Amino acid sequence: MDSNHLIIHINVKTGLQDNYLKFEDGQIILGIKSLPLKNKANLEVIKILSKLFRVDDVDVIIIKGMSNNIKTIKIIDPKFIPNEIL
Structure with a gap:
């Protein structure tokens, strides 16, 4: 950070039946x-990320x-950060 x-x-x-978020091999998969x-x-x-x-x-x-499935995202002043990201 x-x-x-x-x-x-x-x-x-995209296009899945249910939403999910997982951390796998150092990657965030949504x-x-x-x-x-x-x-x-x-x-x-x-x-989803704003809630997380x-x-x-x-x-x-x-x-x-x-327009790609690999995204770089900026989170401004996050109030919570999952341990898997730290």
């Missing part, structure tokens, strides 16, 4: 129900990978 933000890299799997159409998947990623890090949706910014 740098100053008041955290940069994470996630692998997103499975979501939405398909990558009309930005719906990115919006769902932001919503206990921040507002506007504090979760996709800085790389808007």
